Amino acid sequence: xxxxxxxxxxxxxxxxxxxxxxxxxxxxxxxxxxxxxxxxxxxxxxxxxxxxxxxxxxxxxxxxxxxxxxxxxxxxxxxxxxxxxxxxxxxxxxxxxxxxxxxxxxxxxxxxxxxxxxxxxxxxxxxxxxxxxxxxxxxxxxxxxxxxxxxxxxxxxxxxxxxxxxxxxxxxxxxxxxxxxxx
Amino acid sequence: xxxxxxxxxxxxxxxxxxxxxxxxxxxxxxxxxxxxxxxxxxxxxxxxxxxxxxxxxxxxxxxxxxxxxxxxxxxxxxxxxxxxxxxxxxxxxxxxxxxxxxxxxxxxxxxxxxxxxxxxxxxxxxxxxxxxxxxxxxxxxxxxxxxxxxxxxxxxxxxxxxxxxxxxxxxxxxxxxxxxxxxxxxxxxxxxxxxxxxxxxxxxxxxxxxxxxxxxxxxxxxxxxxxxxxxxxxxxxxxxxxxxxxxxxxxxxxxxxxxxxxxxxxxxxxxxxxxxxxxxxxxxxxxxxxxxxxxxxxxxxxxxxxxxxxxxxxxxxxxxxxxxxxxxxxxxxxxxxxxxxxxxxxxxxxxxxxxxxxxxxxxxxxxxxxxxxxxxxxxxxxxxxxxxxxxxxxxxxxxxxxxxxxxxxxxxxx
Amino acid sequence: xxxxxxxxxxxxxxxxxxxxxxxxxxxxxxxxxxxxxxxxxxxxxxxxxxxxxxxxxxxxxxxxxxxxxxxxxxxxxxxxxxxxxxxxxxxxxxxxxxxxxxxxxxxxxxxxxxxxxxxxxxxxxxxxxxxxxxxxxxxxxxxxxxxxxxxxxxxxxxxxxxxxxxxxxxxxxxxxxxxxxxxxxxxxxxxxxxxxxxxxxxxxxxxxxxxxxxxxxxxxxxxxxxxxxxxxxxxxxxxxxxxxxxxxxxxxxxxxxxxxxxxxxxxxxxxxxxxxxxxxxxxxxxxxxxxxxxxxxxxxxxxxxxxxxxxxxxxxxxxxxx
Numbered sequence: 016x017x018x019x020x021x022x023x024x025x026x027x028x029x030x031x032x033x034x035x036x037x038x039x040x041x042x043x044x045x046x047x048x049x050x051x052x053x054x055x056x057x058x059x060x061x062x063x064x065x066x067x068x069x070x071x072x073x074x075x076x077x078x079x080x081x082x083x084x085x086x087x088x089x090x091x092x093x094x095x096x097x098x099x100x101x102x103x104x105x106x107x108x109x110x111x112x113x114x115x116x117x118x119x120x121x122x123x124x125x126x127x128x129x130x131x132x133x134x135x136x137x138x139x140x141x142x143x144x145x146x147x148x149x150x151x152x153x154x155x156x157x158x159x160x161x162x163x164x165x166x167x168x169x170x171x172x173x174x175x176x177x178x179x180x181x182x183x184x185x186x187x188x189x190x191x192x193x194x195x196x197x198x
Numbered sequence: 199x200x201x202x203x204x205x206x207x208x209x210x211x212x213x214x215x216x217x218x219x220x221x222x223x224x225x226x227x228x229x230x231x232x233x234x235x236x237x238x239x240x241x242x243x244x245x246x247x248x249x250x251x252x253x254x255x256x257x258x259x260x261x262x263x264x265x266x267x268x269x270x271x272x273x274x275x276x277x278x279x280x281x282x283x284x285x286x287x288x289x290x291x292x293x294x295x296x297x298x299x300x301x302x303x304x305x306x307x308x309x310x311x312x313x314x315x316x317x318x319x320x321x322x323x324x325x326x327x328x329x330x331x332x333x334x335x336x337x338x339x340x341x342x343x344x345x346x347x348x349x350x351x352x353x354x355x356x357x358x359x360x361x362x363x364x365x366x367x368x369x370x371x372x373x374x375x376x377x378x379x380x381x382x383x384x385x386x387x388x389x390x391x392x393x394x395x396x397x398x399x400x401x402x403x404x405x406x407x408x409x410x411x412x413x414x415x416x417x418x419x420x421x422x423x424x425x426x427x428x429x430x431x432x433x434x435x436x437x438x439x440x441x442x443x444x445x446x447x448x449x450x451x452x453x454x455x456x457x458x459x460x461x462x463x464x465x466x467x468x469x470x471x472x473x474x475x476x477x478x479x480x481x482x483x484x485x486x487x488x489x490x491x492x493x494x495x496x497x498x499x500x501x502x503x504x505x506x507x508x509x510x511x512x513x514x515x516x517x518x519x520x521x522x523x524x525x526x527x528x529x530x531x532x533x534x535x536x537x538x539x540x541x542x543x544x545x546x547x548x549x550x551x552x553x554x555x556x557x558x559x560x561x562x563x564x565x566x567x568x569x570x571x572x573x574x575x576x577x578x579x580x581x582x583x584x585x586x587x588x589x590x591x592x593x594x595x596x597x598x599x600x601x602x603x604x605x606x607x608x609x610x611x612x
Numbered sequence: 613x614x615x616x617x618x619x620x621x622x623x624x625x626x627x628x629x630x631x632x633x634x635x636x637x638x639x640x641x642x643x644x645x646x647x648x649x650x651x652x653x654x655x656x657x658x659x660x661x662x663x664x665x666x667x668x669x670x671x672x673x674x675x676x677x678x679x680x681x682x683x684x685x686x687x688x689x690x691x692x693x694x695x696x697x698x699x700x701x702x703x704x705x706x707x708x709x710x711x712x713x714x715x716x717x718x719x720x721x722x723x724x725x726x727x728x729x730x731x732x733x734x735x736x737x738x739x740x741x742x743x744x745x746x747x748x749x750x751x752x753x754x755x756x757x758x759x760x761x762x763x764x765x766x767x768x769x770x771x772x773x774x775x776x777x778x779x780x781x782x783x784x785x786x787x788x789x790x791x792x793x794x795x796x797x798x799x800x801x802x803x804x805x806x807x808x809x810x811x812x813x814x815x816x817x818x819x820x821x822x823x824x825x826x827x828x829x830x831x832x833x834x835x836x837x838x839x840x841x842x843x844x845x846x847x848x849x850x851x852x853x854x855x856x857x858x859x860x861x862x863x864x865x866x867x868x869x870x871x872x873x874x875x876x877x878x879x880x881x882x883x884x885x886x887x888x889x890x891x892x893x894x895x896x897x898x899x900x901x902x903x904x905x906x907x908x909x910x911x912x913x914x915x916x917x918x919x920x921x922x923x924x925x926x927x928x929x930x931x932x933x934x
Contacts, residue, residue, distance in 0.1 A: 052384035080291035117294035355900030366649035
């Protein structure tokens with residue numbers, strides 16, 4: 016019975032006792048640092064004038080794979096801040112029970128109105144506690160800690176022309192067309 | 199049960215080793231009345247609730263004392279109708295849905311379907327996206343093998359015992375990889391990272407440092423796992439010679455990935471039918487000859503090392519440029535694939551060949567939803583080997599075989 | 613007072629102490645397991661998690677007692693207390709110090725081995741009475757393992773008997789006085805017999821690497837699958853008890869009992885017992901388990917001939933021929 020590999024295994028196991036433990040003991044005073052892109056719960060945002068950003072376009076409702084967003088848009092109304100007509104929504108419900116956190120609603124929003132947060136929604140005692148109504152979504156904004164993902168960020172990131180070479184200047188274009196004529 | 203038109207002709211060039219291709223085949227359709235008319239066999243259910251069936255799998259065993267005579271797996275406990283759901287979702291919505299098939303390495307599912315969509319559209323992702331896809335695929339392979347080895351040691355050694363120690367150690371390394379993924383995509387699991395035409399998240403600044411640091415630690419720890427398990431007397435006694443998979447049987451059943459490579463078949467889609475950026479690099483494929491559980495373990499460890507090498511290679515030179523070939527999807531129906539298309543695309547995941555058969559609706563118009571999306575999971579074929587491999591083994595061996603085949607029931611049942 | 617009263621009081625004291633140590637071994641095991649796995653282990657209940665055994669016991673006590681419908685009720689209910697009784701019965705002849713021994717039998721070692729054989733029965737009763745195929749398989753494995761490993765256990769325990777010339781446990785310890793512990797001197801047979809005895813007691817107590825009867829990953833919980841609440845707690849406790857008492861017996865037989873640098877006494881006995889106990893945990897949390905047929909093969913093909921050779925060698929040594 017070759018005892019030596021067994022003893023080697025036992026030595027490796029014992030060595031772990033003297034290394035720093037990887038788990039943290041609760042209650043933990045520290046804060047787990049989440050990456051900037053961490054996505055957890057949702058918030059609807061206001062812009063710098065205090066206006067709601069959501070224009071009720073229903074893009075998020077259409078793209079959601081789990082059909083958890085339900086939106087009731089109002090018609091076009093005059094905005095008290097800019098004076099121009101824009102859409103609003105009167106009711107916005109997001110059922111966090113069934114959300115799969117795919118971030119597609121964030122990606123398609125043209126106004127960057129819906130964003131995901133890096134803090135988590137606190138758990139509740141009933142299913143209704145996790146259905147985010149419009150008030151709760153606007154309240155979540157005060158939690159801060161927005162995730163990196165937003166409509167414009169995704170648009171910039173996934174731009175097919177991003178980081179490519181600058182388009183050629185006019186002179187070379189003319190030369191190229193003459194070459195094409197000969198062939 | 200002889201078949202004349204097996205797939206062996208395709209693999210003739212591989213020169214299968216002669217020694218273990220002459221294994222007598224267990225008859226999985228043995229009638230128990232013929233075997234034992236007295237009816238003294240113990241009929242036992244392994245699962246569906248069981249600490250080590252890797253998901254919800256039920257295996258009905260006919261046991262003659264401690265030895266299994268016949269084994270029949272029953273699947274479908276985790277069937278969620280993913281393929282049916284995909285028929286009513288657009289191509290962008292399908293990606294987060296199929297994430298949940300193989301829930302241990304989710305990005306590979308996304309990669310499979312997105313490559314299928316891109317082939318149907320005729321779109322090539324830009325080079326940066328290809329390289330990012332490859333890096334991420336290799337990291338997923340590493341994390342999947344870490345989980346596979348950990349849970350297999352757990353099966354062998356006990357939830358309260360040496361196996362648990364190996365399990366905790368491999369999961370500690372897996373956490374580092376999951377943190378890297380969180381930094382890249384924002385989620386630790388179920389990332390929705392790939393899209394038709396490329397990827398959705400670009401690499402953040404300090405990502406390469408974190409990944410390379412994680413790789414250094416993992417490489418050192420793989421040595422520690424080898425020291426802990428590979429030469430261990432008990433481990434070898436439990437796994438050498440147990441569950442030998444005949445390569446001919448494996449090829450007939452459609453088994454791919456580390457399971458068949460451990461039986462000597464040198465077939466790896468990363469090298470033989472490259473996808474993503476695998477044509478830029480020379481993938482060294484790990485094979486073993488024995489075909490038993492120990493060989494499968496060795497192949498997985500070797501693949502982990504190879505993944506470390508590949509990720510380091512790709513991280514050194516990631517091309518600049520865009521990460522998506524199509525404009526960002528703003529409308530759900532933005533991606534439309536021409537009608538009357540049907541085609542099969544396959545990639546190499548940690549478990550084997552994951553294939554996608556895509557059929558678009560007939561007609562003239564382009565459509566935003568597929569007509570049929572069939573997923574070919576590698577674990578299904580691994581589970582189908584159980585009636586052939588299990589008979590003649592103890593119950594403990596069956597657990598070891600099941601663990602070393604590494605099936606994931608989410609992918610088997612979809 | 614009469615010797616019977618003295619023995620009774622000593623017995624109750626020893627049993628209480630040993631049971632308390634067993635209860636706190638639950639804490640020790642989980643802490644140790646946690647540290648080996650790079651995590652802290654229990655920390656919530658009491659500072660450093662020291663009251664964790666209390667929490668475990670309370671949790672087990674308040675569970676509903678479910679008996680399967682077609683179970684054999686008499687055997688089902690009888691099995692758990694019987695394991696504890698059999699394990700505690702072993703304590704009767706273990707000398708913890710020159711004065712503290714419940715019963716100084718002249719055939720102490722034979723008594724230990726006899727009670728050890730009794731320990732097979734409750735496991736079998738539990739497996740049979742549960743009316744559950746997993747429990748049945750576990751019971752089958754447990755019986756074959758226990759009765760197989762009793763033979764090399766007996767044989768390797770013969771080595772100190774032969775070297776000391778008596779079955780009396782106290783005499784065996786006396787024969788090791790003067791630092792002539794049987795584990796180290798004579799060099800060959802004693803050490804190997806110690807390792808063999810250690811491994812066989814692991815097998816008797818169903819500890820990893822020999823814990824196939826209660827293999828969690830295969831048989832759900834093996835013999836104890838259908839037990840809930842305090843009955844399961846009793847099986848759990850009995851396993852730790854058997855392990856602790858086996859380490860006590862091993863330290864009496866091979867490690868010199870109550871002898872140590874400085875004054876001899878109870879404390880050295882406890883130190884040695886706890887050291888062996890810790891070693892058993894270390895082995896448990898590191899090594900995978902053997903398969904049933906490999907277990908039995910190891911016993912009959914390796915351990916038994918080895919133990920017979922050891923007995924022969926030690927007999928020849930004692931007779932002064934080498």
